[in-house]
Amino acid sequence: MPKSRGRRNSSGSRKQKPVRRSPLPAMLSDQVMRDARRHFGGGSGELLTAEAWASSWLGRAWVDAPLTEREPEQRLCLEVAGWASTTPSPAGLAAVAALERVAPPDSRAMLAGTVAVLADTQPLPAWRTAVGHHPVRAWRAVDVWDSERVLFIAYEGPTPHTLMAQITEAGGTMVDKLGLLTPDAATAWSDMRDDDDVPMPLTGHEVSAALADLATALRTTDMTWPRNNDEDFVELRALAWTRCRDHLPDWPEHQQLPEAERTRLLGTFTTNAVGDTDSDTFDTIRSLAELFLDYGENYITTGPLAWSPAQAMLFLADWLPRKAVLDHDQRTLLPDLLKQWVRFALTERGVEPRWIAPVINAVDIHLPDFQDAFDDQSAWGPAKQIAALLTSRGIDPTDQDAVETAVRALNAERLTRRLTQQPPAHDS
Numbered sequence: 001m002p003k004s005r006g007r008r009n010s011s012g013s014r015k016q017k018p019v020r021r022s023p024l025p026a027m028l029s030d031q032v033m034r035d036a037r038r039h040f041g042g043g044s045g046e047l048l049t050a051e052a053w054a055s056s057w058l059g060r061a062w063v064d065a066p067l068t069e070r071e072p073e074q075r076l077c078l079e080v081a082g083w084a085s086t087t088p089s090p091a092g093l094a095a096v097a098a099l100e101r102v103a104p105p106d107s108r109a110m111l112a113g114t115v116a117v118l119a120d121t122q123p124l125p126a127w128r129t130a131v132g133h134h135p136v137r138a139w140r141a142v143d144v145w146d147s148e149r150v151l152f153i154a155y156e157g158p159t160p161h162t163l164m165a166q167i168t169e170a171g172g173t174m175v176d177k178l179g180l181l182t183p184d185a186a187t188a189w190s191d192m193r194d195d196d197d198v199p200m201p202l203t204g205h206e207v208s209a210a211l212a213d214l215a216t217a218l219r220t221t222d223m224t225w226p227r228n229n230d231e232d233f234v235e236l237r238a239l240a241w242t243r244c245r246d247h248l249p250d251w252p253e254h255q256q257l258p259e260a261e262r263t264r265l266l267g268t269f270t271t272n273a274v275g276d277t278d279s280d281t282f283d284t285i286r287s288l289a290e291l292f293l294d295y296g297e298n299y300i301t302t303g304p305l306a307w308s309p310a311q312a313m314l315f316l317a318d319w320l321p322r323k324a325v326l327d328h329d330q331r332t333l334l335p336d337l338l339k340q341w342v343r344f345a346l347t348e349r350g351v352e353p354r355w356i357a358p359v360i361n362a363v364d365i366h367l368p369d370f371q372d373a374f375d376d377q378s379a380w381g382p383a384k385q386i387a388a389l390l391t392s393r394g395i396d397p398t399d400q401d402a403v404e405t406a407v408r409a410l411n412a413e414r415l416t417r418r419l420t421q422q423p424p425a426h427d428s
Contacts (some may be wrong), residue, residue, distance in 0.1 A: 040094035047127035048159040054098035055408030059234035067232035077107040138210035141200040145308035152186035170310030178236035215248035305345035308363035321373035
């Protein structure tokens with residue numbers, strides 16, 4: 001008889017090993033609940049520790065969310081509240097109560113309601129009813145270029161501490177780091193600075209002004225993409241927002257430089273820079289000075305003359321290659337004239353020569369980046385592409401009527417090519 005193909009001989013039979021499949025990644029709310037059992041399982045703890053714990057998970061939800069996710073923190077709060085309600089436990093109640101302390105305002109009523117329901121059958125953590133922390137003093141340290149500042153806000157309450165925020169201005173206002181420090185952290189600031197460090201003297205600051213400054217910086221940081229993924233910032237972002245949200249001011253109106261001051265600055269600089277030159281060189285120097293001042297007025301958030309090493313880097317390696325169209329004479333004079341402008345601008349601000357030198361050095365360091373990137377057409381922004389095309393056709397960019405006429409003609413050409421599917425003409 002033929003052997004059955006449905007089974008092996010007993011001497012050769014082997015158990016099949018189970019196929020091991022990689023588990024699906026746990027939802028963030030699952031991870032929160034597991035961590036809550038570890039963190040709050042003992043039933044003890046402090047209010048500040050609970051707030052920092054909840055803030056770290058809300059930060060994780062915020063930083064990992066895709067750009068299209070509009071309310072990742074609210075979604076996490078809703079999911080955690082659902083888990084805690086489905087399987088009630090002291091740890092689940094503590095997790096919801098901790099989130100309630102630092103969650104966005106739109107989620108707090110839901111979280112508070114969940115706490116009230118769960119508290120009927122579970123003990124509330126002791127810190128849930130504790131008096132909160134309140135700010136009592138603030139300090140501010142700003143560097144000589146007004147490009148970086150550090151805020152210290154001292155709090156009293158169950159666990160006295162200091163909330164620290166490091167804010168930078170290069171490329172826009174942004175909170176780089178946050179920290180929870182000891183109550184006397186601000187008084188130790190001067191001892192932490194070396195003699196060779198950029199001067200950042202510490203001065204007393206109004207508490208409300210410090211909180212408004214922090215709220216403004218957090219608002220613009222949240223709008224920046226990619227998101228700031230610094231661990232210290234992410235973990236304390238929600239807590240910091242809770243402390244300062246009530247002080248968030250309205251969007252400020254852009255303050256234009258008074259025309260008289262603009263005329264004075266351009267006139268003084270141009271007169272000193274020109275020397276014994278012809279009229280064409282004078283016009284080139286004047287045009288570059290206007291370019292430097294326009295950049296400062298529109299892109300340096302702390303003032304049109306507040307140049308720093310980082311601002312010099314951004315101007316040369318990023319803004320000029322993307323935005324500016326320069327002729328041969330302007331490119332030739334740019335390196336020396338930018339260094340003259342930096343010296344002039346910072347002298348106007350009262351910066352000591354010792355701290356002007358690093359900004360001038362930054363110009364020298366990043367000039368090669370400018371030279372490499374300026375002719376790379378793939379890095380040009382749309383406005384520069386159009387401006388370069390108009391210039392190649394002999395259009396004066398200062399003649400508004402001629403520019404509008406040329407742009408209409410250019411748009412008509414592009415529409416015609418699209419309709420007829422013809423390749424674009426190459427302008428020489």
